[in-house]
Amino acid sequence: MRATDLSELAAFDAVARHRSFRKAAEERGVTASAISHAVSNLEERVGLRLLNRTTRSVSLTDAGTMLQAHLTPAFGEIGSALDALNRFRDTPFGKVRINVPNSVAPFILGRVMGALIRDNPNLELEISATDRLVDIVEEGFDAGIRLGESLREGMVAVKIKPRLRFAVVGAPNYFRERDIPQMPHELKDHVCVQNMYPSGVRYPWEFERGGEAVAFHPSGPIALDDQELMVQLALSGVALAYVWENRAQREILDGRLIRCLDEWCPPEDWFYLYYPGRRNISAGLRAVIEALRV
Missing domain, CATH: 1.10.10.10 (Winged helix-like DNA-binding domain superfamily/Winged helix DNA-binding domain)
Structure with a gap:
């Protein structure tokens, strides 16, 4: 041929x-x-x-x-x-295409990308960050990163670092005329951002403490699918936001945002790097897995 x-x-x-x-x-x-x-x-x-x-x-x-x-x-x-x-090479070679949720990509991949490229000069990473639910086989990715609860059957899943959790945050000027909520049910008296997937489907703010689980469905005047916009809206003082703790950490530390319901926000399920079980993994993908695995 x-x-x-x-x-x-x-x-x-x-x-x-x-x-x-x-x-x-x-x-x-x-x-x-x-x-x-x-x-x-x-x-x-x-x-x-x-x-x-x-x-x-x-x-x-x-x-x-x-x-x-x-x-x-x-x-x-x-x-x-x-x-x-690849067994005949000293370092991994070739392209590895990875799909990862945009909202968590900096916290999962940001800390390892530089070292992977530095230590593996023949490795080429192609990372697509989107919160859209992607079929990695159909769209030609070598692997994807998702929460364990959203994995399809037939996939090999590797638990990866770090374990993340959500935070409810609001600006100090938001609380000048409002009490800081102490229990999830008190959120109904607050202006809360609706969290939305790129598909338009809303998802609840989820809480858990001492075995008690609560799902709160905001009905605020704005729905967003981007965590950066959520944080910016919270900073404006008009609403509370439910975002990844890592994304709001800097603003919390410098006092621009106040965290609420901390004890009601346990760590989420682990994130996993997953790939089709029938596929032999390349040395490049193996290097990525080793850099991320728990």
Whole structure:
């Protein structure tokens, strides 16, 4: 098989997985027109249409579905063969693509990225930080980072540092005319930011003490999916925010924010780095795991 044949097959496989020429191009590190050209060449060479294209969507034909079904294990074997070469290198080699929630990325990866690159000069990290729930297999990531409760079946999960917890915070001027809440049910008398996933779904402020669990659903006038904006709104003195403790720590220490209900905010479930169980992990991913594991 010629190198051009393999490149065209890889381009088709990326489009088939993402159902998008743009996303396939981002994964392959080329332009969308280059991906389109490669797939068109492949279709012309095999004499069959493999993809149905419209201005809004991409779907597989029956022939394309069959081809992808054969390519997936084949590319897996190729990847495993290349990963096996790492045993002959002194340091990990190649690209590792990781998906991590934007709200926790600085606290989990910020402390290890520099050391990983310094100690592994042949390692290339590509980190996508988004709070959108991502299918790491479909979107071509080597691994993802999530709370344990949100992991899919069939994934290998490695517990990682640090363990984080939430904090309820408000500015001193917010409390000039209000009492600091001592119990979660008192939050109903306060203006509270609604926490929102990128999908638009709201999630509650969760508390626990002595075995008693409380889920508070704010009904404040603003819903946010970004922790930076939550902290900024709290600093403005118009509302309380429920954010990761690490994100508000500096503002708490310098007195710009007051922490409430501290004893009701235990550490969250552990975060995990996870990857598909059927995939052989590369030396690069192994280096990332060793830097993060508890």
